[in-house]
Structure formats: C-alpha cells, structure tokens
Amino acid sequence: MLDTRRNIALACSLSALAGYIDGIGFLHLGGLFVSFMSGNSTRMGVSLAEANWLNAANALVLIVLFVAGAAAGSLIVLGRGAYRQTWLLVAEAALLAAAALFHHVGYSASAIAAIVLAMGLENAVFQIEGGAGLGLTYVTGALVKVGQLVATALTGGGRWAWVPNLLLWAALVAGSTCGALAYHWLNLAAVWFAAALALALGVAMAGAGRA
Template sequence: MLDNSRNILLACALSALAGYVDGIGFLHLGGLFVSFMSGNSTRLGVSLAEGRWWEATGAAGLIALFVAGAAGGSLVVRSRSSYCQCWILLIEGALLAGAALSHAFGMSGLAIAGIVMAMGLENAVFQIEGGGGLGLTYVTGALVKVGQLMAVALTGGSRFGWTPNLLLWAALVAGCVVGALAYPRINLAAIWFAAAVAFALSAVLAIAARRRKGRKD
C-alpha cells in the first residue's frame, strides 16, 4: 500500500492527524487512548486484575467505540464506490466536528465517543475489500515492518524499502507533539483543526478520484 508517493503522502498525513488527535485524547483522558487500543487493552487487563471496575469499564467502552468506527469504515469500503476514501474522510471530519461541537456545549463524554469512532473509521482508508488494510492510528506494525525491511536491505534487497514505514511512525509522533502542545491552550476545541484537515483531505481525494474517472471515460 505504501508503494507510490501518493499513498505515502496520504498515509503520513492521516497518521499525523491520528497522532494529533491521540495526543489530545491521551491528555484529556489522563492516560487512556482514543486510537491506540493495545494500550487500552493493557489498561483494561490491569484494571480487572486490580478490581478497579470503573476504570475497566471506561477502557472497554473506548475499545467498543473504536471497533464500531472500524466496522463503519469497512461498510463504506464494501460499497465499492470509487469515492470510498473520500466518504470515509468526510464522515471522519463530521465525527470530529461533532465532537468539537459537543465539547463546546459541555458534553465531553459525547465528544470523546465521536473522536474514538473517527479514529476507528480512519483505518479503513487503505483497507483491501474483504481483508485487512494499513493501520493509520497505531504504528506497532509499521515499526515491525521497519525492522523486517532493514533486514531485507542488509541481505541484498531494496536499500530503502523500510523508509515509508519509518515516515509513517515519524508522522504520528510529530502529530502527537502538536496535539500535546495545543491541548493545554484550548482543550478539546483543538479537535476543530483535526476536523478541518479531514474535510480538506476528503476534498482533495474527491477531486483526484473525479479526474481518474474522467480519464477512464
């Protein structure tokens, strides 16, 4: 999927967006995540072991919302529309804008729900119909790929095949830095910027899809 400059740029932009949102969510939730469900799963297990049922319920709720968002994204992919990437990002932008609006009206719980679903949804942007896709809101897989492709490079394979996955990781970290700087200043209102980016990317992809369709016709 990271086989051309267009996909690499889009994946890095979306990974940076996810990092930005996750940095904000992490600070707001005090140690839970809005996109990194491995961390929430660990928190769930530890909370269950220690009998902290309320914390366990919170972690489980975040996981369920993320899965619901991922399922919604997959349904869009299964529509087989040539504009499915655009639709996914448009819905993501709407969820993020709704979350920012909910925060403005003092409904932080609803805001977090919208954010988590948006992050689950985003992972369908590069989904292969009927199968898996490229994880954009978590980078453990990308780092594994970096190590594996470095080994390939050291044994005579492509010298720089590992760089796209490293860029994906770096984009998420950079986005997280920006989100962590924004949150102390404007709280969850910082999500407005994430919504704007999602809408802008959706528009860019819609234009590109229309041009490709025009060339085919």
Template sequence: MLNSSRNIALACALSALAGYVDGIGFIHLGGLFVSFMSGNSTRMGVSLADGHWQDAAQALGLIALFVIGAALGSLIVLGRGANRQPWVLLVEAMLLAAAALADGVGFPGLAIAGIVLAMGLENAVFQIDGGAGLGLTYVTGALVKAGQLIAAALSGGARWGWMPNLLLWAALVAGSLCGALAYHWLGLAAIWFAAGAAFVISAVLALTAR
C-alpha cells in the first residue's frame, strides 16, 4: 500500500495525526492510550495482576471503543460507491470535532470516547476488499516491516524499500511531540486542530479522487 508517493504522503499525514491525538490522550489519561491498544492491553494485564480493577476496566473500555471504531470504519469502506477514503476521514473529523465540543461543554469522558472511536476508524482508510489494511495509529508493524526490508536491501533487494515504513514511524513520533506540546498549551481543546486537519485531508482526497 506504500507503493506510490500519494499513498506514502497520505499514510504519513494520517500517522502524524494519530500521533498528535495519542500524545494528547496519553497525557490526559495519565499513561493510557487512545490509539495504541497493545499498550492498553499490557496496562490492563498489569492492573489485573495488581488488583487495580478500576484501571483495568478503564483500559478495557478504551479497547472496546477502539474496536467499535474500527468496525465502523470498515462498514464505511465496505459500503456502496467507489473512493471511500474521504468518507472515512469525514466521519473521523466529525467524531474529533464532537469530542472537542463535548470537552468544551464539560464532558471530558464523552470527549475521550469520541477520540478513541475516531482513532479506531482511521485504520480503515487503506482497507481493501475487507482485509485488515494498513495500520495508521500504531507503528509496530511498520517497524517490523522496515527491519525486514533493510535485511532484503542488504541481501540485494530494493535499496530504499524500507524508507516508507520508517517515514510512517517518524510521522507518528513528530505528531505525538506536537500533540503533547499542544496539550500543555490548550488541554483537551487541542483536539480541535486534529478535527480541522482531518477535515482538510478529507476534502483534499475528495477533490483529487481518481
């Protein structure tokens, strides 16, 4: 899927957006994630071992919301009509905007729920024919792929085939840095910027649809 400059640019933009949102969520939730469910799963297991039932339940709730968001994104992709990417991102933008609005009127719990749903949904952008597609809100797979492609390059394969996956990782790190800085400045209201970015990316995709 990272086989064209367009897809690489889109994937990096969305990975940066996910990193931005996750940086905000990580600080706000005190160490839990809104897009990295492997981390939440580990936290859940540790909390269960320590007898911290409320922390374990919170982690499980985030995981469940993420799965629901991923399912919603897949339903959009599997719907009628071609070029579903703009629609997925439009719904993501609306969820992020609703989250920012919920926080603004004093419902931070609802805000987090909307954010997690949006992050799960984003992973459907590169879904094809009902498959799992490309993960955009977590980069463990991208790092594994980068390592494998580095090995392939050292064995005579494509010299720079690993670069797109490394760029995906770098985009998420850069986004999380910006998200953390924005949260220290604006708190959860910094999600408004993420909603705006998702709207812009959706519009660009719709206008440049092939």
C-alpha cells in the first residue's frame, strides 16, 4: 500500500492527523489515548491489577468506541458505492467537527467519544477486500517493518524500501507534537484544524478520482 508517492503522501498525512488528535486526547484525558488502543489496553490491565475500576472502565469504553469506529469505516470502504474513501474521510471530518462543537457547548465526554470513533474510522482508508489494510493511528507495525526492511537491505534487498514506514512514524510524531502545542493553546477546540484537514484530504481524493 505504500507503493506509490500518492499513497505515501496520503498515509503520512493521515498518520500526522492521528498523531495530532492523539496528542490532544492524551493531554485531555490525563494519560489515556484516543487512537492508541495498545496503550489503553495496558492501562486497563494495570488499573484492574490495582483495583482502580473507574480507570479500567474508562479505558474499556475508549477501546469499544474505537472498534465501533473501525467497523463503521470498514462498512463504508467495503460497500459498493463510488468514492468510498472520500466518503470515509468526509465522515471522519464530520465526527471531528462534531467533537469541536460538543466541546464548545460543554459536552467534553461526547467530544471525546466522537474523536475516538473518528480515529477508528480512519484506519479503514487503505482497507482492501479481505484484508486488514494499513494502520494509520498507530505505528508499532510500521516500526517493525522498518527493522525488517533494513535487515532486507543489509542482505541485498531493496536499499530504501524501509523509508516509507519510517516517514509514517515521523509523521505521527510530528502530528502529536503539533497536537500537544495546539491543545495548550485552544484545548479541544484545536480539533477544528484536524476536521479541516480530513475534509481537505477527502476533497483531494475525490478530485484525484480515488474509489
């Protein structure tokens, strides 16, 4: 999937978007994540061990919402309609805009729920029939690929095949840095910028004739 410049650019843009949102969510939730469910799963396990039932329940709710978003995204891209990826990004933009509006009227919990659904949704952008697609809101798999492809390069394989996965990681780090800075400036209202980016990417994909 990271086989063309267009796909690499789109994937890195979406990874940066996810990092931006996760930086905001991490600060707002005091250590929980809105897109990194491995981290939330670990926090849930630790909270259960410490009998901190409220923290464990909060982590579980985030995980369930993320899975629901991923399922909704898959239903969109595996459907038969035209411009499925575009509609998925428009749906993500709508959820992020709704989150910003919820925050504006004082419903922060609803804002977080909309954000987590949007992050789950995003992971279906590169999904193909019968496959899991490309994870965009977490980069553990990308870093594993970097290591594997570096080893391949050292043993005579493609010299630069590892670079796209490293760029995916770097995009998420850059996005999370910007998200943290934006949160200190605007709180959850910073999500408006992410909504605008998701919408712009959806429009760009429609213009490029993507399915």
